[in-house]
Amino acid sequence: xxxxxxxxxxxxxxxxxxxxxxxxxxxxxxxxxxxxxxxxxxxxxxxxxxxxxxxxxxxxxxxxxxxxxxxxxxxxxxxxxxxxxxxxxxxxxxxxxxxxxxxxxxxxxxxxxxxxxxxxxxxxxxxxxxxxxxxxxxxxxxxxxxxxxxxxxxxxxxxxxxxxxxxxxxxxxxxxxxxxxxxxxxxxxxxxxxxxxxxxxxxxxxxxxxxxxxxxxxxxxxxxxxx
DNA sequence: AGGTGATCATCC
DNA sequence: GGATGATCACCT
Numbered sequence: 001x002x003x004x005x006x007x008x009x010x011x012x013x014x015x016x017x018x019x020x021x022x023x024x025x026x027x028x029x030x031x032x033x034x035x036x037x038x039x040x041x042x043x044x045x046x047x048x049x050x051x052x053x054x055x056x057x058x059x060x061x062x063x064x065x066x067x068x069x070x071x072x073x074x075x076x077x078x079x080x081x082x083x084x085x086x087x088x089x090x091x092x093x094x095x096x097x098x099x100x101x102x103x104x105x106x107x108x109x110x111x112x113x114x115x116x117x118x119x120x121x122x123x124x125x126x127x128x129x130x131x132x133x134x135x136x137x138x139x140x141x142x143x144x145x146x147x148x149x150x151x152x153x154x155x156x157x158x159x160x161x162x163x164x165x166x167x168x169x170x171x172x173x174x175x176x177x178x179x180x181x182x183x184x185x186x187x188x189x190x191x192x193x194x195x196x197x198x199x200x201x202x203x204x205x206x207x208x209x210x211x212x213x214x215x216x217x218x219x220x221x222x223x224x225x226x227x
Numbered sequence: 228a229g230g231t232g233a234t235c236a237t238c239c
Numbered sequence: 240g241g242a243t244g245a246t247c248a249c250c251t
């Protein structure tokens with residue numbers, strides 16, 4: 001693999017570099033980086049995201065910091081169809097399942113992760129070979145006041161249920177814009193959580209995800225405002 | 228085991 | 240067809 005020495009020093013520099021590859025295919029970017037393209041993503045689910053991280057100079061690795069640490073910006077690739085509608089929900093962060101007493105929205109991982117996100121749409125449905133999927137125009141997004149309100153409301157409702165020992169009764173249908181779903185290697189992975197009556201139970205780790213209509217709307221709003 | 232990057236595949 | 244619940248790879 002070719003290592004790209006680029007590290008963005010400003011928001012505008014990051015955006016310029018992301019805009020410059022809009023219209024490229026993933027295959028073209030992989031070639032430029034000397035990376036092999038998988039035939040499909042079954043065994044390479046994070047491949048696209050990591051490819052863009054490398055090219056754009058994300059430096060946080062798996063540290064608990066934004067991908068672009070000095071810019072405080074997260075990078076998310078998001079698969080979209082030809083109409084620009086997201087094909088998948090977007091993982092945000094794992095959900096704490098214990099020690100929830102006193103945890104406030106403003107201290108939550110979700111709140112911190114969503115401060116600033118650079119969305120890179122990847123155009124291409126599942127049937128399209130990975131190499132042929134196209135990189136779209138980037139969107140630098142910070143939640144609006146109304147978006148923050150929706151997010152906070154969902155988060156508080158979900159966390160309250162978790163704190164009450166009801167995590168196992170929460171489904172992905174809860175929440176208007178945020179949902180709670182499994183986030184694990186497989187269904188045998190267990191972690192501790194609060195159970196009924198304040199007992200301790202073992203349950204599947206959960207993560208917060210943004211629902212498709214929410215990410216669809218924020219992308220649409222950006223592109224329509226931009227003209 | 229728990230975090231990062233996500234998409235798969237079954238069920239409705 | 241689309242969303243929910245399950246899963247895949249790699250890192251620490």
